[in-house]
Amino acid sequence: MPKYFDFKVCGYYLYFTAHCIVECMHVHASDSKLTEGGSAKFFVKSDGESVLQHRGSLSEREVRIIQRFIKENYREMYLSWSAMSSQGFYGDEQ
Template identity: 55%
Template sequence: MSMIQYTSDRKLTEAGSAKFFVKNNGDTTLERQGSLTDREVRKIRAFIKEHYKEMYLKWIEIADTGYYGEK
């Protein structure tokens, strides 16, 4: 399962971070919103949707899992 963890620039802590799971079509599941606003979440989701293939290629260089929901 691919995961992107984004931490708001307000506070670099685990509690303040958001966690997105990326599906194989670029859609995301938001596991935790952290301290992000709804607007920030929308912007991040749009960025992921636009760049998820490149992000995935980088992810598989360092991880042994695929997209969220894939077996």
């Protein structure tokens, strides 16, 4: 599973899976297990804003911190995403 970064943000790895590249850009947030089942899922818009689809085990505070991190780093994260997926940002689907 490709991680966007090798470090954790607010105690969670940010990643995507090879199975989910058929969807628009999104970010899973999970602890060391890196499983979709317990992870949070954020769809990312072209301006860096994100929409929380699944909360997983994240608190409201953790959600806000991760959303802020995504907003500040979405361009760099998109480079990793677009290397494996032809799908664009959330809301830009054709």
